[in-house]
Amino acid sequence: MTAPRPLPDGVAGRGVPADQAAVRRGNLGRVLRLLRDEGPRSRARIAEETGLNKATVSSLVAELADRGLVTAGDVHRGGSVGRPGLPVQLDGRAVCAIGVELNVDFVAILVLNLRGEVLFEQRMALDVPALGAEATLDEVARLVQQARDTVRDAVPVGLTVAVPGLVRSVDGVVSLAPNLGWRDVPVLEGLAARLGPGCPVRVENDANLSAIAEWATGPEARTPDLVYLTGEVGVGGGLIVDGRLLRGTAGLSGEVGHTPLGDPDVVCGCGRRGCWETAVGLGALLRAAADPDDPVRDSTRDLEVRLAEIAARADAGDRRTLDALRQVGRALGTGAAVLINLVNPAVVLLGGYFAVLGRFLVEPMTAELQDRVFGPDLAGARVVLSELGFTAAVRGGAHVALETVFDDPTRVPPRAS
Amino acid sequence: MTAPRPLPDGVAGRGVPADQAAVRRGNLGRVLRLLRDEGPRSRARIAEETGLNKATVSSLVAELADRGLVTAGDVHRGGSVGRPGLPVQLDGRAVCAIGVELNVDFVAILVLNLRGEVLFEQRMALDVPALGAEATLDEVARLVQQARDTVRDAVPVGLTVAVPGLVRSVDGVVSLAPNLGWRDVPVLEGLAARLGPGCPVRVENDANLSAIAEWATGPEARTPDLVYLTGEVGVGGGLIVDGRLLRGTAGLSGEVGHTPLGDPDVVCGCGRRGCWETAVGLGALLRAAADPDDPVRDSTRDLEVRLAEIAARADAGDRRTLDALRQVGRALGTGAAVLINLVNPAVVLLGGYFAVLGRFLVEPMTAELQDRVFGPDLAGARVVLSELGFTAAVRGGAHVALETVFDDPTRVPPRAS
DNA sequence: CCTAATTTGTTTACCCGACCGACGAATAGC
């Protein structure tokens, strides 16, 4: 009931026949996207840039305004000759979208308005494995309610939960999240029941959502083919192909961490041998860079502080640290080469600790890529560091929900006035 | 000029605004696809199954009939009560599509009608590397002309050329085809000039087209997520995600052969070390299975005969042959595991020599997969052997061209009558 | 044999949305 329509995809859903209402929805969304991506502009320019008729644009803008999604913009006097246009701009205030990240020791929430501006942000320490699924969902529902109370004037159009594990996104069941100790937890169902109707809930893998966030807002926004790699204790991946998230049949694509690319003699936490994350995970770096009793290997300390220490040592020219980073960088290149050969992306985006220590990793990584990638000039791929930090997953979650408005602006009801 | 519209994708192209003509095109295609996939049926049933209005379906069917794409089917008397429906069926005769495969020592051509039935098929020995690009294209054009003369009553809607190498599908330039000795050859331009307008030409990687063929006609037709692996001298791959071919930014996705998954000490023909095809390519199998002077390693002999000999030895219980097959099967599993972890397909399809010797390879391969794939039950993936044999690429090529008719049936002009 | 019931396919009127041409409005340049 709270579940969204089958799969908001584009103008014309796969199985549903197209009628003219679909055309209208598509064109409304097209105008809205143009205003989001290119900024305020007059109706005449919108018509010119979309290829739609002037009259049609007027009608579309009027409808969007009625739904509170656009407003009149500031008039820029003194351009060229002729009657100046009345600018139309995206009005973000009417709606908002919520992203939630569930992780081992915290829950984070982020609320964006339609323009992608942050309305509310909070991060709360929470021992999720100890609490269990039900109590955690109670806690999440409480946090969401608090956020909704804070941004009272904006109607929430959707909520997306990021979970570190395997997620069947069709029904929002977390089939396996080892770090949380969860197995077959119906997160969507549980949250939908707690939050009531009116705010569709989605559940998605955290790395996938981070990839979407980078695609939507990062320095490489809207790159049609993007591979996202994030380094934490494990290694996560998200693939965006042709502007769409690659989910796979069972919704569990992008599991790069346990790909057999590492040393076949090293045993991984998952029990297998030679998993890639034994070569590029945080553990691999720390083992190579420091002795077991070194404070940077104390997992009770804050990760960002420890990473800063490692960066400082590398900057100071510490041999062992530099060697460890070089080694991880090369291993990163080996795996990334596989990805580039397979999906031929325009950008490989590094997130998590890869981004923090990126300036030491990129050079050995690209050296390895140059050896390994088939095709000239890395097959057109560039390695880029994420700038979103640790909020990528919640941002991506909120953006997924926002996107439904651009897919079909008629979801937002017309103003009663 | 002969190049098709930007990229025939679906009802609503990405950038093009939707108008009601697009709705019409989409609905025409929907009806046509239904008749292709589910067989002949009455207008009433079509209306019921597509969700379109009865009157709309009548109008759509009339237009399709006018374009020669459907005809009245055989009346099945004696069903239930009420007026019996007049069946409508796909009429394949009006149009045809051409697939051409360019390879090292042959050129193959296949012409399909709209129903996917073979109208014309030919395979011609040709020493492409010796002949050079221009003379080869002359030869191809001659072959195409011959095919068109043979199937005179069907209008060709498109032609797709399969090339073993890196292809920029946007402009049909073969940027690198080592086996042909080609580099930056404008195949599309050259063929379009030779064939004249009226028959849009596409150029695509051969493994990609084989993947499409399997997706379109194989035992696993229409599986939304499919990974295709073909073993020849090298190893090729094609990925179909969400029912669409994954091409990548530079159009050179699926280059699995030179992925660093093999023994890092073995040098590949490409000059790199540890390429996967050094472990699973035909050469790897032959080296492991037979001495250098063994007749099965005589590359001047026909490949199918040699493969049959290997199969016979394995059936006879020859230890060395069985060990070699087991070893290749395991290496196949290692690489396939990477693909499954990344893309999470429903089916991994084996083509080329993998299919011929499949019964010996599948068991060690799946054993390896069970160890390597993250997620329960191989993440939902099944290993399937191709049944298309060596015609997969031409079939896929013809199907790509056919698909444009289902995307937009108005491409086929109405009958003059 | 004839009628009622049922299902099919077409016809008619209608609605909705995009498109086109024309027109008033607002502005710069002269």
Added chain:
DNA sequence: GCTATTCGTCGGTCGGGTAAACAAATTAGG
């Protein structure tokens, strides 16, 4: 002030999907 230019809207047109009515073709049953 006048003209050229551009903007936004209005009325009309066209195309396509929808709904309801209706004729046609068949089975069931007396």
